[in-house]
Amino acid sequence: MNKKVAVYRKEHFKAAHRLFNPAWDEATNTKVFGKCALPNYHGHNYELDVKLTGEPNPETGYVMDLKELSDLIKKEIIDRFDHRNLNLDTVEFRNLNPTAENIAVVIYTLLRPHIPEQLELQVRLYETPRNFVEYPA
Numbered sequence: 554m555n556k557k558v559a560v561y562r563k564e565h566f567k568a569a570h571r572l573f574n575p576a577w578d579e580a581t582n583t584k585v586f587g588k589c590a591l592p593n594y595h596g597h598n599y600e601l602d603v604k605l606t607g608e609p610n611p612e613t614g615y616v617m618d619l620k621e622l623s624d625l626i627k628k629e630i631i632d633r634f635d636h637r638n639l640n641l642d643t644v645e646f647r648n649l650n651p652t653a654e655n656i657a658v659v660i661y662t663l664l665r666p667h668i669p670e671q672l673e674l675q676v677r678l679y680e681t682p683r684n685f686v687e688y689p690a
Contacts, residue, residue, distance in 0.1 A: 573590045653684065
């Protein structure tokens with residue numbers, strides 16, 4: 554019998570960004586990214602769901618201690634991105650367009666080395682209450 558259980562930790566952070574491709578002119582950026590390409594940036598209140606799936610540890614009953622997961626997310630994600638301009642203030646997005654899709658992949662990449670390998674990791678990032686992405690899909 555499969556004893557896998559999914560556990561979730563919800564966090565949030567606020568960040569500004571601008572979507573644009575530096576290889577394109579302003580007109581093309583505006584056509585593709587609309588208001589998100591405005592040169593003075595804009596912000597979001599991001600909601601982050603981190604999902605871990607695995608079998609509970611027989612000694613603790615935990616898939617992973619959610620306090621440890623919360624501390625990990627704070628250290629690797631919140632402290633790095635909260636109240637930042639993603640384009641200007643972070644190494645991760647200096648040369649990577651900070652779309653919700655790319656932010657989710659970066660978050661996954663930052664967390665994965667710290668999650669036990671036997672656990673599946675999935676990141677869901679809400680840019681707005683109606684727009685969200687998941688990685689891996």
